[in-house]
Amino acid sequence: MSRKLIIVGAGQAAAQAVQSLRTEGFDGPITLIGEEGYGPYQRPPLSKAYLLGTFERERLFLKSDAFYREADCELLLNARVTAIHRAEKTAELADGRRLGYDTLLLATGTRVRRLTCPGADLPGMHYLRDIADVDGLRTVFAAGKRIAIVGGGFIGLEVAAVAVKRGLDVSVFEAMDRLMARSVSQLVSDFIAAEHAKAGVKLILRTCVEAVEGDGKVERLRAGGKTHDADIVLVGIGVLPNDELATHAGLASQDGIVVDQHGRTRDPAIFAAGDCTRHVGREGSAIRLECVQNAIDQAKHCALAIAGKPKPYSEVPWFWSDQYDLKLQIAGIARPSDRMVLRGDPAARKFSVFHLRDGVIAAVEAVNAAPDYMLGRKWIAEAQRIEPDRLADSTIPIKQIA
């Protein structure tokens, strides 16, 4: 089984794939190709402790250099794959070299969606995706500065919480009528909004940014017909899958490289894992997930298939966000038609929202309520039926409910 494997991309899925391939007995040479100058590192701390400055860069790295050496995995960093030639089974690099493969794993991740309004290219605009972005942001991230955050999603709000802690003056602009609208229920949105407001963050909802203005650098935003002074603009308005290598090679992408339950594309020699993929989720509909869990689990399943031990992927997705002293933990994918059950009291800053679909637990959002989250995750995996009234009754310990 001495086949040559190339991994394109150097994020969480890539690191997990190397580890799982070796654990599962794949013994061919592995080449991991990354565009940044770093080996695989964790992104979640970038918008939290790394931005705050309490977490050194060295701690971000998922594996030590020795790990890759021992795994016989060559790291090709600062290198970009520009094309995949499926007929000849080669990956072409920006410098023209063509590397042969027997199996290729696309773990190309996502890139930030950029603001396109007038002035969006002025100096002083920041995005948050990689180490370099945060290092850049940190050079201007000083107490007293006014930061305008465009986008009230996970990234924007995590940065807002850190900025408050560092003494910046913080405004968040969100086009929708509530925060994190794509990821959490109204109840959790409202709770998180109140926490940010209490911390001094100015929340400007239902407002699109119309222009960024300034004399040679960012000085103010125009949004909702008003102008807002700003020294720094941080844009967090979502990401787009890096699917061009796949599509240019004739592989399907529908906002995400289409893969089966083994992470395989239509080409049996090409797999894909992580944020860049779209797969049919455990609930039967095609989904593109942006999370550590999916990167890890999909990479594991790709490794199993590549090592000849295929096992379909059906893990429950999970997510988390840390803002102030709040730990938000989410499992499953809620739908608007689900019945919501509140457990606990938001005023006590400890509660959860369960989502039931036909009486079965489909998703849970927990705020400072880890047991609800962990049990919810288990219930989702088991398609557990729960009596809503018992679930809502916080005098019954969560472990005695099912």
Place this chain on the structure above:
Amino acid sequence: MAMIIFITHDGREHVVEVAPGWSLMEGAVKNRVQGIDADCGGACACATCHVYVDPMWLPALPPKSDIEEAMLDFALVTAPNSRLSCQIRVTSDLDGLIVRIPVSQH
């Protein structure tokens, strides 16, 4: 630096140096000690960095937070000396600490 002794489920001892301020989990992962998955990277969100602390050392450790306690409930085969290794900050007082790693985290 503190010397930490990780013993994997097959009885192998791994003696590694961990910088003060780092977590036990980071010390294990960065030194290629197998058996600690730490899927979430130390955010106390996954319960896949479960270890058994040598009972002799238990009094030297800071107590479990509520969230660690809650997450540990869902780790596999826990015992009174179970901890999540991402939640234990290494200090010079922990020089010589012995922890055992379970067979599986999942």
